[in-house]
Amino acid sequence: MDTNQHGVPATAWRKEKDARGERLEAGGKFARGKMVKPGDATALLEAIIRPGDRLCMEGDNQKQADFLAGALAQADPKTVHDLHIVQSGIVLPEHLDLFEKGIATKLDYSYSGTQGGAVARALNSGKVQLGAIHTYIELFARYFVDLTPHVALTVARAADREGNLYMGPNTEDSPAVVEATAFKQGIVVAQVNEVVDKLPRVDVPGDRIDFVVQSPKPFYVEPLFTRDPAQVTETMILTAMMAIKGIYAEYGVKRLNHGIGFNTAAIELLLPTYADKLGLKGSICTHWALNPHPTLIPAIESGWVEQIHSFGSEVGMDEYMRARPDIYFNGRDGSMGSNRMYCQVAGLYATDLFIGSTLQIDLQGNSSTITQDRIAGFGGAPNMGCDAHGRRHPSDPWLKAGREASDGHPALVRGRKLVVQIIETFSEKMVPTFVEKLDSLNLAEKLKLELAPVMIYGDDVTHIVSEDGIANLLLCRTAEEREQAIRGIAGFTEVGRGRDRKMVERLRERKVIRRPEDLGINPLDVHRSMLAAQSVKDLMRWSGNLYDPPAKFRNW
Amino acid sequence: METLKIKHTAKSRLAGKKDQAIIGVVASGNLEVLLERVLPDTRCEVDIATTAEGFDDTWKAVVADFVERRSPGGLRISINDGGARPDTVYLRLMQGAALMEAE
Numbered sequence: 001m002d003t004n005q006h007g008v009p010a011t012a013w014r015k016e017k018d019a020r021g022e023r024l025e026a027g028g029k030f031a032r033g034k035m036v037k038p039g040d041a042t043a044l045l046e047a048i049i050r051p052g053d054r055l056c057m058e059g060d061n062q063k064q065a066d067f068l069a070g071a072l073a074q075a076d077p078k079t080v081h082d083l084h085i086v087q088s089g090i091v092l093p094e095h096l097d098l099f100e101k102g103i104a105t106k107l108d109y110s111y112s113g114t115q116g117g118a119v120a121r122a123l124n125s126g127k128v129q130l131g132a133i134h135t136y137i138e139l140f141a142r143y144f145v146d147l148t149p150h151v152a153l154t155v156a157r158a159a160d161r162e163g164n165l166y167m168g169p170n171t172e173d174s175p176a177v178v179e180a181t182a183f184k185q186g187i188v189v190a191q192v193n194e195v196v197d198k199l200p201r202v203d204v205p206g207d208r209i210d211f212v213v214q215s216p217k218p219f220y221v222e223p224l225f226t227r228d229p230a231q232v233t234e235t236m237i238l239t240a241m242m243a244i245k246g247i248y249a250e251y252g253v254k255r256l257n258h259g260i261g262f263n264t265a266a267i268e269l270l271l272p273t274y275a276d277k278l279g280l281k282g283s284i285c286t287h288w289a290l291n292p293h294p295t296l297i298p299a300i301e302s303g304w305v306e307q308i309h310s311f312g313s314e315v316g317m318d319e320y321m322r323a324r325p326d327i328y329f330n331g332r333d334g335s336m337g338s339n340r341m342y343c344q345v346a347g348l349y350a351t352d353l354f355i356g357s358t359l360q361i362d363l364q365g366n367s368s369t370i371t372q373d374r375i376a377g378f379g380g381a382p383n384m385g386c387d388a389h390g391r392r393h394p395s396d397p398w399l400k401a402g403r404e405a406s407d408g409h410p411a412l413v414r415g416r417k418l419v420v421q422i423i424e425t426f427s428e429k430m431v432p433t434f435v436e437k438l439d440s441l442n443l444a445e446k447l448k449l450e451l452a453p454v455m456i457y458g459d460d461v462t463h464i465v466s467e468d469g470i471a472n473l474l475l476c477r478t479a480e481e482r483e484q485a486i487r488g489i490a491g492f493t494e495v496g497r498g499r500d501r502k503m504v505e506r507l508r509e510r511k512v513i514r515r516p517e518d519l520g521i522n523p524l525d526v527h528r529s530m531l532a533a534q535s536v537k538d539l540m541r542w543s544g545n546l547y548d549p550p551a552k553f554r555n556w
Numbered sequence: 557m558e559t560l561k562i563k564h565t566a567k568s569r570l571a572g573k574k575d576q577a578i579i580g581v582v583a584s585g586n587l588e589v590l591l592e593r594v595l596p597d598t599r600c601e602v603d604i605a606t607t608a609e610g611f612d613d614t615w616k617a618v619v620a621d622f623v624e625r626r627s628p629g630g631l632r633i634s635i636n637d638g639g640a641r642p643d644t645v646y647l648r649l650m651q652g653a654a655l656m657e658a659e
Contacts, residue, residue, distance in 0.1 A: 235643045426641050467643045492617050492642040516650075517625070523650040 016185035023048045023187050027211060034163045035195065036213045041071035044211060046079045048187050053083055053150040055104070056177050057095065060088035060136065060340065061111050061224050061379055062312040063170045065155035067215035068191045069094040072153070077102045084108070086147045088136055088173055090115050091222070099127045108147055109377065110134045116374035123375070123447050133375070133453050135383040137344040140173070143180035152181035152188045155219045158199055159192040163209035166199040169313030169321065169336040170221060174204055176341040182208035193218045200333035223315040223550045225291040227265035229533045235424050235467045238516060238526045240266035243355060243422055244275050245519045246470045247463055248284045251397035251418060255287045257347045257384045259356025263422040265295040267355070269531040272302035289347040292317040292328070292336070294549070298532035298542045300327055310336065311343040311380065320546035347384045352397040353418040354384040358455055359427065360435050363483045363495065365458030365473055367421055370440040378455060385456040387417045401462055404474040416474065419456065422465040425491030432493035434486070466491060469515045476512060488513045560604040560612060562619045566629035569597035572657035579655060580648045587637040587645060591652045598629045606637035618642050622649045631656065
């Protein structure tokens with residue numbers, strides 16, 4: 001027998017490869033070449049999946065391998081069971097059906113969005129054994145270390161007969177998922193909208209794809225990044241003006257990422273109007289790691305933006321992006337190409353500011369979007385919203401933030417990423433955003449989680465913006481100052497009314513707290529007419545009708 | 557409908573010459589604010605009619621903060637509230653004061 005010098009037989013080095021051969025052979029019974037009929041999808045999955053497998057069904061906060069997820073949920077739990085689901089999103093009811101039926105038992109994921117309530121219930125009932133809630137790139141990183149999928153179910157717009165895939169603007173997580181699975185001898189199945197002879201471009205090479213199923217329906221994509229300008233309130237406009245004047249202009253922020261909330265949409269809609277009046281064009285907001293937000297169209301059309309790299313796409317933006325190749329990253333075929341892994345890394349290392357909103361923030365500045373009965377997960381925010389300690393290139397905003405944090409020790413100044421939380425002191429139903437204790441801590445106790453889910457840790461947050469003021473946490477020197485800086489902008493919430501008024505006034509003198517009037521914001525400018533677009537239809541007009549909003553946003 | 561009257565002594569007369577201003581709309585989650593320069597220079601009175609009951613302490617806190625930050629001496633302010641959040645109320649008061657200061 002062929003052995004190495006320690007007597008280990010050669011076959012011992014290719015167990016995974018042999019297992020792959022067996023799975024391929026079993027699955028091959030349902031395929032012609034790589035093509036599998038949609039009606040055979042469940043049988044195919046039962047043939048290639050083994051009990052206990054780590055499995056990734058693609059789908060994040062945008063595109064979904066929904067047909068394959070449904071096919072797997074139909075599998076016989078006597079054949080396919082105890083799977084360990086390792087995937088970005090638990091966002092379809094079918095994802096949770098797997099746990100209900102015992103097809104899956106363990107879960108490592110990032111994001112749950114609308115299924116947040118169902119995830120919490122499933123955890124509570126013990127049907128889901130939770131590993132961890134990750135950020136996107138943290139989970140992708142684990143695909144290459146200790147959570148490599150045995151089987152991945154990916155999703156593309158089109159395939160050719162060799163299994164080459166075209167994903168167009170919705171490339172998203174696929175390259176990372178497919179590479180980790182395919183190069184570790186796993187099996188990759190693709191759901192596609194159509195099979196064609198010639199693809200516009202190849203996003204994933206066919207030699208990484210084992211089976212292709214043409215779905216009866218196009219895959220689902222959530223238009224998660226569309227914010228209707230009609231819903232932007234005056235309080236949001238006020239906080240957006242404060243962020244522009246008190247942070248963007250102050251630090252000269254050119255490279256940045258925005259969260260998906262209405263508060264940051266308001267900033268985007270104020271660039272061609274309010275920020276233009278302040279003379280900031282060209283000195284802020286030029287380079288972005290950002291999904292194709294429709295609300296950025298007016299700024300793009302007004303010449304504010306130089307370039308945008310995206311994690312994923314956005315429904316209705318295809319033709320607009322195709323027509324603006326200088327702005328977006330477009331392939332040789334002309335359509336945009338996204339990549340969540342690359343863009344998350346870009347946001348981590350190459351931007352100077354992250355700004356996003358949250359549901360709860362505590363007295364140390366820790367924030368969470370998790371409430372008593374909903375686990376929405378993280379997605380990318382904790383990665384965008386943290387200081388990358390591996391960063392070694394300087395920039396003006398980064399150095400200025402570092403100097404503010406360090407008490408000016410000129411021998412060794414380390415920069416800081418600006419991590420900004422922009423919020424309203426109360427949410428819609430008079431629920432205070434500022435709290436003494438995050439609900440996520442209570443939830444962690446209830447569910448016995450080892451790690452309480454915190455969206456952004458207080459020590460990474462540099463500024464909190466509310467309609468009441470900006471708290472610059474970089475300038476706080478003690479825990480007490482930090483707490484009072486936060487109380488000092490917490491408005492009329494209980495936390496805000498519990499402030500030490502004298503200390504807050506001293507912090508204001510030191511510019512740790514800055515109120516709208518300190519920034520010279522005229523309250524009469526705080527008006528919806530200040531928004532570059534006041535409706536989705538306005539966004540269409542700005543785009544020269546290239547933007548094609550999804551039906552649910554067409555309310556005219 | 558609940559009504560509430562709050563009286564304050566302001567540090568000084570609000571600048572400007574306008575006798576009267578009105579801002580906002582009566583709508584759910586919004587409010588209308590009428591400001592009249594009819595009181596002695598350091599007096600300020602706020603009359604509130606609101607559809608949301610049980611928020612007296614919040615109203616008092618909002619008005620006290622407004623008086624401290626803007627010193628609206630000489631003004632009688634009448635609020636017709638449709639259940640607006642405190643941040644909206646505060647913004648309207650600040651807008652009203654800015655209107656009264658306009659020449």
